[in-house]
Amino acid sequence: MITHDLVVIGGSAGSLEPLRTIVGALGGFRGTVLIAVHAYPNARSHLLPGLLASLGTLSVTHARDGDPLAPGTVLVAPPARHLIVEPGRVRLTTGPRENGTRPAIDPLFRTAARSYGARVVGVLLSGHLDDGTYGLAIIKSHGGRTIVQKPSTARHPDMPESGMHNVRVDAVLSPEEIGPRLCELANTPIMEETTMGRLGSKGAPLDRIAHDEGIAGERHATVLSCPECHGVMMRLERPDLLHFECQIGHAASPLSLEAAQATEVTGSLESARRGLREQALLAYMMAERARGNRDIEGAAELEERAHAYEKNADAIEGILSKVQRFGHGRAPNDGDLPG
Structure with a gap:
């Protein structure tokens, strides 16, 4: 039976x-x-x-x-x-x-x-x-x-x-x-x-199982990049579901891919914001030194540059807050398990 x-x-x-x-x-x-x-x-x-x-x-x-x-x-x-x-x-x-x-x-x-x-x-x-x-x-x-x-x-x-x-x-x-x-x-x-047609008498495979554990099915290239290796993501042709896989074999469903993209975008924006804040700080330091050397014109130019860095950093911070609000990035965890 x-x-x-x-x-x-x-x-x-x-x-x-x-x-x-x-x-x-x-x-x-x-x-x-x-x-x-x-x-x-x-x-x-x-x-x-x-x-x-x-x-x-x-x-x-x-x-x-x-x-x-x-x-x-x-x-x-x-x-x-x-x-x-x-x-x-x-x-x-x-x-x-x-x-x-x-x-x-x-x-x-x-x-x-x-x-x-x-x-x-x-x-x-x-x-x-x-x-x-x-x-x-x-x-x-x-x-x-x-x-x-x-x-x-x-x-x-x-x-x-x-x-x-x-x-x-x-x-x-x-x-x-x-x-x-x-x-x-x-x-x-x-x-x-x-x-019938789905199961052999001893549970034989229904179709070939790829040795690399890849997902079977016809694939079409997309403009999306793999969040793991940054290769081209292929869209699996299946009418009922969206699913993606790269040539290496990294696979992602839509929400998981969106979460990975949100994590990557957030990291890039945070890096840009930090870099701009640091550029502004360095420009202020240079302006202070120029002023000490009585280079008033040079100090003013450096302070203007610092203000521009800060303005760009503020703009990125506004974008970052919106990305974080709508992003779904969550890491896997086993937080239910006791220590």
Whole structure:
């Protein structure tokens, strides 16, 4: 009997408590659970398996390269590694960051969908911006089930709201409801017509999984630059979603790309403002010295130059305040985890 026995869960800021609730409700779950949570490489996310292991009967560990997809196990992406799925096993990669982070949610979701099709259930939890939305769309297009955390229960509702607005998800549930639903799906046979053409008898790949973990699909060049390497961003031709990838393999969804652009623009403006303030200060120092040497004309010229620097710095400061007001730059973190 083929069921929805591969669950992939993605989360970011605010996802620890929902994860604890979900894993704690999976007693007797007969499938495999894979988890990707945003974290800095040196963050306290190494504690996550321990925090989840004490909550139920499932085995919870950090994933290791080549680990099998064994029933009753939970594998968590370790810091600085993408967790991806191949038939029968998981792989860990140090491939290009996606949506500004590694591990990212999209690589886990899309490789699971391409390897196991209708057997996959994708769950998107609390977090900033829109990582996971594209992955949910891939799961949905391969016949899998999609669930997002009810935004009113999420500390940071951006990610589940993005999933809801861009993908026709199967369910919007509270954390208390998600665990029982996953157990139900793992015990429900997948209809033959659902799996036909989407799933091999042993979960064979649905299409080629690129060795570089690139995103499959036709690409067209844009005038946008990659926030990671500044190469040309290619727009993935997909009618329902915008998605971008550079030649190196860095990938970004729209909100993540906008956030990265806002961070870069803010940094450039702050650097320009600081440089102009310093130029003004230096010009004033030079004017004071010129005045001490009784070069009145030279001092006046330097003071005029200093005033111009200050005026330009004030103008940049006004632009900077507007950019910061509308920017979405947020860094991944695991601030939910205790020290």
